[in-house]
Amino acid sequence: MIILLQLFASFFTIGLFAFGGGYAVLSFLQQEVERRGWMTAERFVDFVAIAQSTPGPIAINMATFVGYQTGGVAGSLVATLAVALPGMILMTLLALFFFHFYERPFARAMFHGLRPVVVGLIAAAAWQIGRVSIVNWVAVGITAVSCLLIAKWRVHPVVLVVGSAIAGILFF
Secondary structure (H helix, E strand, O other): HHHHHHHHHHHHHHHOOOOOOOOHHHHHHHHHHHHOOOOOOOHHHHHHHHHHOOOHHHHHHHHHHHHHHHHOOOOOOOOOOOEHHHHHHHHHHHHHHHHOOOOHHHHHHHHHHHHHHHHHHHHHHHHHHHHOOOOHHHHHHEEEEEEEHHHHHOOOOOHHHHHHEEEHHHHH
């Protein structure tokens, strides 16, 4: 029962501050699961890879995976609900008031202030995952080629995920 309360508290807090979506929250999520001893950095990166390749938002998928590993089926249900609940509450409130307040200067200023921190959170997540994932020159090459293929030729991410999985099988 204690683990379920810990999962709820952790994932509710993560969901509450998940500005910028799932990738922006990965850094926060990794710190929380490592601090609580729920998984290692290497295992976290493996779960990110699984969460990325399964349908649905990455934060929800990660909550489900971490919750299951930590507290079984009940843990996965609690963590998933907890990470989604703040967003559902916030979106309901925003839907009620957004259009009324969006054109006001304070609201526009708030959104302009949130944009750079979202970029920073995503960059921090990329850095933390990269430290664990990029372990040799093959991984550096896969990362560089993936970035180039997305940026220059707009290759679909599914192609990159499948291609990198095949490269992992062949080279690791």
